[in-house]
Amino acid sequence: MIKQRNEVRREHLLAGLVIAGLAALLGYVMILAGLGVVAEVVPIASLVPAIIRTVRRTIARADAQLQYQRMVGDFAQRLREIARSGCKSKDALRQALGLGEQLDAVWAGEALPDWPLVQGILHECVADEGMRESVEYDLRVLWREITQAEPHHQHPAGPRTDQRAGSVRSAPDGDTARAGRKPRQRRFAAAAQFAAAPLLVASTFAVLNLGFLTRPGHPAPSTDAGRPVALAAWSSWTYPTRASVDSSPAVANGSVFVGDDNGVLYALSARTGRARWADATGSQIDAKPLVAGGTVYVGNDASMFYAVDAATGKVRWRTPLSGGIDSSAVLAAGTLFVGDGDNEVNALSAATGRLLWRRATGDTVNSSPLVQAGVVYVGSDDGDVYAFSARTGDVLWVTPTGAAVDSSPVVAGQVLYVGSDDHKLYAIQAATGKVIWARRTGGSVSSSPFVYHGMVYVGSDDGKVYAIDTAASVIVWTRGTGGAVLSSPFVAAGVVYAGSNDGKVYALSAASGAVLWTCQTGGAVQSSPAVANGLVYVGSDDNAVLAIRAATGVRS
Numbered sequence: 001m002i003k004q005r006n007e008v009r010r011e012h013l014l015a016g017l018v019i020a021g022l023a024a025l026l027g028y029v030m031i032l033a034g035l036g037v038v039a040e041v042v043p044i045a046s047l048v049p050a051i052i053r054t055v056r057r058t059i060a061r062a063d064a065q066l067q068y069q070r071m072v073g074d075f076a077q078r079l080r081e082i083a084r085s086g087c088k089s090k091d092a093l094r095q096a097l098g099l100g101e102q103l104d105a106v107w108a109g110e111a112l113p114d115w116p117l118v119q120g121i122l123h124e125c126v127a128d129e130g131m132r133e134s135v136e137y138d139l140r141v142l143w144r145e146i147t148q149a150e151p152h153h154q155h156p157a158g159p160r161t162d163q164r165a166g167s168v169r170s171a172p173d174g175d176t177a178r179a180g181r182k183p184r185q186r187r188f189a190a191a192a193q194f195a196a197a198p199l200l201v202a203s204t205f206a207v208l209n210l211g212f213l214t215r216p217g218h219p220a221p222s223t224d225a226g227r228p229v230a231l232a233a234w235s236s237w238t239y240p241t242r243a244s245v246d247s248s249p250a251v252a253n254g255s256v257f258v259g260d261d262n263g264v265l266y267a268l269s270a271r272t273g274r275a276r277w278a279d280a281t282g283s284q285i286d287a288k289p290l291v292a293g294g295t296v297y298v299g300n301d302a303s304m305f306y307a308v309d310a311a312t313g314k315v316r317w318r319t320p321l322s323g324g325i326d327s328s329a330v331l332a333a334g335t336l337f338v339g340d341g342d343n344e345v346n347a348l349s350a351a352t353g354r355l356l357w358r359r360a361t362g363d364t365v366n367s368s369p370l371v372q373a374g375v376v377y378v379g380s381d382d383g384d385v386y387a388f389s390a391r392t393g394d395v396l397w398v399t400p401t402g403a404a405v406d407s408s409p410v411v412a413g414q415v416l417y418v419g420s421d422d423h424k425l426y427a428i429q430a431a432t433g434k435v436i437w438a439r440r441t442g443g444s445v446s447s448s449p450f451v452y453h454g455m456v457y458v459g460s461d462d463g464k465v466y467a468i469d470t471a472a473s474v475i476v477w478t479r480g481t482g483g484a485v486l487s488s489p490f491v492a493a494g495v496v497y498a499g500s501n502d503g504k505v506y507a508l509s510a511a512s513g514a515v516l517w518t519c520q521t522g523g524a525v526q527s528s529p530a531v532a533n534g535l536v537y538v539g540s541d542d543n544a545v546l547a548i549r550a551a552t553g554v555r556s
Contacts, residue, residue, distance in 0.1 A: 071146045074552045076103035078139065078516065079118065081509055082494075083125050092124035115143060141534060142551040234533050236556045237273030237547045241266065245539025248288035248328075248488070248528035250296075253310065256537050257296050258527075258545055259285025265298060265306075266545070267313060270533055273547060277313035281306060288328040288368070288528070290336075297336060297350070299325025305338065305346075307353060319353035321346055323364070327378075328408070332371035332390060337378075339365025345378055345386070347393060357393035361386060367418075368408035368448070372430065379405025379418055385426070387433060397433035401426060403444070407458075408488070412451040412470065417458075419445025425458055425468060437473040441466055448488035448528070450496075452510060457496050459485025465498050465506070467513060477513035481506060487538075488528035495550070497536050499525025505538055505546075507553060517553030521546060 076099075083096030099113060099121065122136050243262035250257045255276060256268045263283045267276040283302030290297040291310060299305040301324040307316040323341025330337050335356060336348040341364050347356040362382030369378040375396060376388040381404040387396040402422030409418040415436060416428045421444040427436040443461030450457045455476065456468050461484040467476045482502030489498040495516060496508040501524040507516040522542030529538040535547040548555045 068146070070554065071142065071552055072103055074517065075139070075142055075146060076100040078142075079103070079121065081512070081514055081516070083121065087125040089124060092121065096121045096125060115140075118143070145534065145551065234271060234535060236535065236549050236554055238556050239266070239268055239273040239275070239545045241539075241543050241545060243284075243543055244523065244541040245543070245545055246286050246526045246541070247539055249530045249537040249539060249545065250289045250291050251530045251532045251537055252291035255310065256530075256545065256547075257289040257291055257298075257310070258537075258539055259287070259289065259298060259300070260539075260543070261285075263300055263302075265289065265296070265308065265313070267296075267310065268545060270535075270537070270547075273545070279308060279313045279315070283324075286326045290329045290331060292331050292350070295350075297329045297331070299327070299329070299338060299340070301325070301341075303340065303342075305329075305336075305348065305353070307350070317353040319348060319355065322358075326366040328368035330369050330371050335390065337369040337371060337376050337390070339367060339369065339378060339380075341365075343380070343382075345369065345376065345388060345393075347376075347390075359388055359393045359395070363404070366406045370409045370411060370416075372411045375430070377409045377411065377416055377418075377430070379407060379409065379420075381406065383420070383422075385409065385416070385418055385428065385433070387430075399426075399428055399433040399435060401438075406446040408448040410449055410451055412456075415470070417449045417451060417456050417470075419447060419449060419458055419460075421446065423460070425449060425456065425466070427456075427470065427473065439466075439468050439473055439475065443484065446486055447498075450489045450491050452491040455510065457489040457491055457498075457510070459487060459489060459498055459500075461486070463500065463502075465489060465496065465508060465513070467496075467510070479506070479508050479513040479515065483524065486526045490529045490531050490536075492531045492550070497529045497531060497550070499527060499529060499538055499540075501526065503540070503542075505529065505536060505548060505553070507536075507550070519546075519548050519553040519555050521555075 079096060080100045083093050087093040087096060099117060118139065119136065241260040242264055243260040245258060245260050247259040251270055254270050256270050259265050261284045263281040263285055265279045265281060265285060268274065269276060281300045281304065283300040285298060285300050287299055294310050295316060296308045296310050303321045303323055303325060305319045305321055305325060309316055321340045322344055325338060325340050327339030331350055334350050336350050337345065339345050343361050343363055343365060345359050345361065345365055348354065349356060361380035362384065364381040365378060366381065367379035369376050371390055374390045376390050379385050383401050383403055383405060385399045385401065385405055388394065389396060401420035404421040405418060407419030409416050411430050414430050416430045417425065419425050423443055423445065424438040424440050425445055426438050429436060441460040441462060442464065445458060445460050447459030451470065454470055456470050457465065459465050463483055463485060464478045464480050465485055466478050469476055481500035481504065484501045485498060486501065487499035489496050491510055494510045496510050497505065499505050503521050503523055503525060505519045505521065505525055508514065509516060521540040524541040525538060527539030529536045531550055534550050536550050537547050539545050546555055
């Protein structure tokens, strides 16, 4: 990777030289005009767009190169992590580590190894079939992104033989000659092409424009020098909001829906981050929006619950509740269930907002309800976990914990998992409310748990993310961060994503807790991440919604 970074530094140096040369050229033309050497000057502004485009292409080429190498390096690291944690055979481990070294040595323009080699290592090192399929899917997506971002991956593919890997893979037309070069020759050729292309364009413009300077009446030449470098379709982005974003994003139908502390509800393009619409509700939105049937449902701290058209942002109905709403709603059989700051759990008609029933608890309900098999499960700041009949609101059972329950419950199988401010994560029988086990952490657990492949993942105010075996109730691993973890983890394809009050978003190995990457934001991350489209969507207290590359942690 040091070699790769040095190559990119050289390309950035070349980019700087090109920019300096173009600036000197523009200055030379302006001096000629000032001295009156030329009879008539075609407006200097006609040169500026071409120069700007050339500079942008030069910088984009170097940045794309750096991004490509980072992606390859991250892939190699992921492969090594999988191999070290799962390979039982020394031969398989040796092969995996060797392939990781080969990936580390890949420089733009050189052939990547064949995908079946990676696939074979996964079959040797990941015994669980479900886990293997999940990991393989995730790595295949990253592999596809790498091959698409490869600097020479621009034309319909033809066969290319990789003599090192002993495999045949797709390559652009013309790569046959390029593949025959030695690595050093390829590096010099790539660098020469990189430097020569913008200089050739600039020289052409200089000759044409200086020629036209002495020929009055001639139209200025075309300055369309070509298309910009193509980047991956699902790029990272950052959208600036009007206030902190503690609300957790909901991703649906190509849009990201999220609220901010000024009470603005946003609908952003999931691909680009551009705002489709933004509606002010008048008070802070902490809850995660619920999107269903073309409608966005969300409440605010002014006790108002909204149903908004997902396409236009137009309010379809609003219903006042008795207290501020930090709880996120859940929908089941046409009924919405949501808690409020007046100690109540509410059931509303999703079509009209009409109140169907309301049940009191002993304190504020910040926990978000869960509906399973006709039962509504929810926590309360009175320290109890409740089970209500979804149809009637009748209390089915109540299970006490030792402190407030702001964590939102999840159910896996017949077991409900929920955290408490008494520092414990609870496993409770969903049918009876009987506590199966309670595992202590080092701080309050207001983060909501996530169950994945026999493990439950949760954050704690002690600054750690915990992985607990659901059957044995033992802590398998912990991973410390630099601040309280109020954000609820999201697990996808063997990776745990979570935010921390230290301002970072973390990607951790679900198997070992190893840090795969971190992404620094400008404020505490209490928002819970959502993962879709190869991106991690999350809010931050620095007044921003971010889309971070799930594979690499790269942000815009």
